[in-house]
Amino acid sequence: MKIIETIADELGFARTISRLAHEILERNKTLENVVLIGIRTRGEYIARRLAAYLEEVEDVTVPLGVLDVTMYRDDVRGHLKQPLPHTTEISFDIDGKTVILVDDVLYTGRTARAALDALADLGRPACVQLAILVDRGHRQLPIRADFTGKSVTTLEHEEICVLVKEIDERDAILLVETPDHQQPGKD
Amino acid sequence: MALSIRHLLGLENVPKEDIQLILDTTPSFLEVLNRPIKKVPTLQGTTIVNLFFESSTRTRVSFELAERRLSADVVNFAASTSSVNKGETLLDTARNIEAMKVDMVVMRHSVPGAPHFLSRMCTSSFINAGDGAHEHPTQALLDMYSIRQKTGALEGLNVCIIGDIAHSRVARSNIFGLKTMGANVAVCGPPSLLPHEVESLGVRVFTNLDEALHFSDVINVLRIQLERKAGAAFPSLREYRETFGITWRRLEGLSNPPLVLHPGPLNREVEISSDVADGPASIILDQVTNGVAVRMAILYLLGTRKESDS
Numbered sequence: 496m497k498i499i500e501t502i503a504d505e506l507g508f509a510r511t512i513s514r515l516a517h518e519i520l521e522r523n524k525t526l527e528n529v530v531l532i533g534i535r536t537r538g539e540y541i542a543r544r545l546a547a548y549l550e551e552v553e554d555v556t557v558p559l560g561v562l563d564v565t566m567y568r569d570d571v572r573g574h575l576k577q578p579l580p581h582t583t584e585i586s587f588d589i590d591g592k593t594v595i596l597v598d599d600v601l602y603t604g605r606t607a608r609a610a611l612d613a614l615a616d617l618g619r620p621a622c623v624q625l626a627i628l629v630d631r632g633h634r635q636l637p638i639r640a641d642f643t644g645k646s647v648t649t650l651e652h653e654e655i656c657v658l659v660k661e662i663d664e665r666d667a668i669l670l671v672e673t674p675d676h677q678q679p680g681k682d
Numbered sequence: 683m684a685l686s687i688r689h690l691l692g693l694e695n696v697p698k699e700d701i702q703l704i705l706d707t708t709p710s711f712l713e714v715l716n717r718p719i720k721k722v723p724t725l726q727g728t729t730i731v732n733l734f735f736e737s738s739t740r741t742r743v744s745f746e747l748a749e750r751r752l753s754a755d756v757v758n759f760a761a762s763t764s765s766v767n768k769g770e771t772l773l774d775t776a777r778n779i780e781a782m783k784v785d786m787v788v789m790r791h792s793v794p795g796a797p798h799f800l801s802r803m804c805t806s807s808f809i810n811a812g813d814g815a816h817e818h819p820t821q822a823l824l825d826m827y828s829i830r831q832k833t834g835a836l837e838g839l840n841v842c843i844i845g846d847i848a849h850s851r852v853a854r855s856n857i858f859g860l861k862t863m864g865a866n867v868a869v870c871g872p873p874s875l876l877p878h879e880v881e882s883l884g885v886r887v888f889t890n891l892d893e894a895l896h897f898s899d900v901i902n903v904l905r906i907q908l909e910r911k912a913g914a915a916f917p918s919l920r921e922y923r924e925t926f927g928i929t930w931r932r933l934e935g936l937s938n939p940p941l942v943l944h945p946g947p948l949n950r951e952v953e954i955s956s957d958v959a960d961g962p963a964s965i966i967l968d969q970v971t972n973g974v975a976v977r978m979a980i981l982y983l984l985g986t987r988k989e990s991d992s
Binding site for chain 2: 565579580581
């Protein structure tokens with residue numbers, strides 16, 4: 496993996512999380528009806544950080560769920576590598592809730608679209624908002640984030656790589672060169 | 683990580699990694715079955731033919747549900763209503779169906795090796811839903827998943843398959859799969875229902891049920907297939923029941939009563955009594971639910987597999 500630039504180190508990462516959390520607080524006057532749903536894989540950990548931060552600052556426990564969108568992707572057969580589905584774990588009812596979908600990177604918008612389809616099969620939220628750690632542009636669908644931690648201008652052959660302690664041993668946001676141009680980028 | 687196999691014809695010679703992958707992918711689909719809306723768009727646009735040359739209710743329904751819950755287009759073909767009755771050969775039937783541009787074929791046939799033969803002659807991906815007394819790999823995979831769901835692992839587990847081993851494709855597939863996953867496999871039944879040289883499959887052989895039960899963490903009780911003339915192999919059903927029937931009276935004395943599986947349909951009060959089949963050790967209905975999820979996992983893994991994965 497060739498690193499072009501470190502967008503955020505551990506401290507920058509924590510600041511980006513707190514910025515996102517404050518954006519969420521500003522928009523949603525009360526968190527009473529709000530639930531956080533992280534999109535696997537790294538969206539789950541970003542959602543956990545947001546929940547922990549909100550608990551610390553606002554002293555509220557926001558219900559937390561994990562959504563796997565593999566079965567809803569429009570490119571399951573287009574990918575060069577077969578993606579493997581994991582489990583969706585949402586132990587609460589999302590009907591009538593304000594669902595905040597959380598993911599690490601917003602790119603083509605196809606993951607967000609798949610997540611909206613997946614949510615529709617689970618219930619009918621009052622509204623859905625999208626929180627993104629890094630928006631790297633290059634949208635292929637009419638999708639935008641409600642809350643953005645960082646916006647980064649990127650080239651097509653570059654990739655945003657979000658590292659989280661839980662699985663990557665450190666927190667960081669990196670701009671890297673796509674290892675293999677044939678491989679589809681993160682979205 | 684993707685399957686190394688392009689067809690699922692049997693579990694003999696299927697590598698451990700492939701079985702592991704199927705079992706590990708199953709919980710995601712089981713979760714779908716527990717939702718209010720039990721359908722995902724994953725195999726939209728994929729056409730699957732259920733080609734059943736031999737009658738089947740539960741396996742066909744289980745496959746069809748799995749296919750529909752993945753949003754595949756499903757075509758059912760039953761030999762009794764087809765041109766097979768007009769003398770068409772197996773290969774011609776398959777080639778005609780394939781010419782209609784299908785992607786996958788789920789096939790049951792009374793002749794061992796029939797799906798293997800067609801898979802070599804056609805371009806579609808084949809899943810064996812039972813070929814004679816040879817193999818029934820999806821049943822064995824759902825059995826293994828159901829066991830693992832309760833015990834956490836297959837490695838080192840003592841599993842005994844009880845009953846009509848000689849006529850059973852379920853037994854063969856289970857033996858191959860369980861051994862690959864590191865379980866200790868045994869069979870138990872009247873000698874007339876054990877295949878010759880069954881030991882060569884690497885299994886322990888019991889002809890005394892109480893010894894077999896003492897050995898077992900798990901028992902898989904097979905159906906006495908009266909329609910396959912299994913009844914000719916022992917004097918009477920009553921005698922079979924007395925000697926090999928699984929009853930609570932037999933299990934209750936054991937310090938560690940085994941988990942009980944049965945592939946169905948049950949012959950109640952023949953190979954298994956109702957107090958066991960409906961009792962706490964039985965996971966028979968879990969097997970049925972898991973069957974749909976395991977088949978979804980298999981359809982997904984084969985249906986979205988790329989040649990570049992292998």
